[in-house]
Amino acid sequence: MVQAISEHFIDAIESETDGRITVNLQAATLGGSEDNMSALESGTVDIVSESPPTMAQRFAPEYSFAGDPFVIRNMEHYKAVQEEYLMPEDGLNGILLENGLRLGDSFRWGNRGFTSNFAVTTPEDVQGVKLRLPQFETWTSVWGEIGAQPTPVPFDELYSALQTGVADASEGPISQFMSTSLYEVQSHFSVTNHLLGVNHFIMNDEFYQGLSSDDQDLLRSTMQEATGQITETIRENEQTLYDQARDEGTTIVQRDEIDRQAFVDAGMPALQELSESKWAADIDAVLDLA
Numbered sequence: 001m002v003q004a005i006s007e008h009f010i011d012a013i014e015s016e017t018d019g020r021i022t023v024n025l026q027a028a029t030l031g032g033s034e035d036n037m038s039a040l041e042s043g044t045v046d047i048v049s050e051s052p053p054t055m056a057q058r059f060a061p062e063y064s065f066a067g068d069p070f071v072i073r074n075m076e077h078y079k080a081v082q083e084e085y086l087m088p089e090d091g092l093n094g095i096l097l098e099n100g101l102r103l104g105d106s107f108r109w110g111n112r113g114f115t116s117n118f119a120v121t122t123p124e125d126v127q128g129v130k131l132r133l134p135q136f137e138t139w140t141s142v143w144g145e146i147g148a149q150p151t152p153v154p155f156d157e158l159y160s161a162l163q164t165g166v167a168d169a170s171e172g173p174i175s176q177f178m179s180t181s182l183y184e185v186q187s188h189f190s191v192t193n194h195l196l197g198v199n200h201f202i203m204n205d206e207f208y209q210g211l212s213s214d215d216q217d218l219l220r221s222t223m224q225e226a227t228g229q230i231t232e233t234i235r236e237n238e239q240t241l242y243d244q245a246r247d248e249g250t251t252i253v254q255r256d257e258i259d260r261q262a263f264v265d266a267g268m269p270a271l272q273e274l275s276e277s278k279w280a281a282d283i284d285a286v287l288d289l290a
Contacts, residue, residue: 104201
């Protein structure tokens with residue numbers, strides 16, 4: 001779906017400029033995140049969409065806080081973090097520019113939740129639970145502090161790991177839960193909202209600098225319109241997926257049943273340590289942004 005809307009955005013750019021701007025997006029569909037970023041850096045593609053963890057891991061780990069658990073509350077909070085720390089040239093964007101890339105606008109692709117065979121409403125529910133996590137050091141630090149047991153499992157082995165007990169639980173958006181049929185091996189999806197899934201459009205800067213000033217403005221405005229459309233479309237799709245999960249027998253533990261602040265408090269020692277030793281921002285300053 002994101003790919004389809006991204007292609008619509010590219011078509012709109014090319015139409016609005018009567019073909020003055022032609023954008024190569026196709027190659028970015030041929031591999032994973034690392035392949036996409038390599039293609040963008042080399043100029044094989046002009047624009048890709050990627051997540052803050054991908055950008056942080058590849059270029060700037062000090063900005064991982066934009067994609068770490070229990071930091072970002074909602075899209076409004078993320079936009080404030082984006083304007084304060086990510087878009088300025090003395091922030092993440094400056095590091096990307098040094099690598100020939102330019103940060104564009106962001107869109108929400110879904111909140112991550114907790115999949116398990118029991119309801120998760122407080123930190124007590126995850127004590128000692130073997131939680132499959134992507135191997136981002138910051139993610140494992142926070143969940144480990146909360147009391148879970150981070151368990152490395154390749155994504156393509158996630159279903160079997162949950163089926164056989166190698167892992168007790170996983171985390172991810174409802175779209176992942178449904179597309180991988182995890183409802184067959186996990187009875188509950190708890191809407192913990194521990195991490196807001198966000199992607200940014202990222203441009204090859206040589207491509208961007210090759211545009212006229214008017215076309216740069218047009219590109220940015222069309223991108224902003226597209227990100228709003230993507231966010232709204234995905235929000236609507238999420239509700240459909242929750243209904244489909246219920247139809248499959250999944251118990252959805254709603255966000256108002258979950259003490260999210262208790263998770264934040266339980267993970268705070270790890271968040272403070274990350275803030276002091278790794279991040280380019282103070283955790284309290286980030287949390288206090290409107």
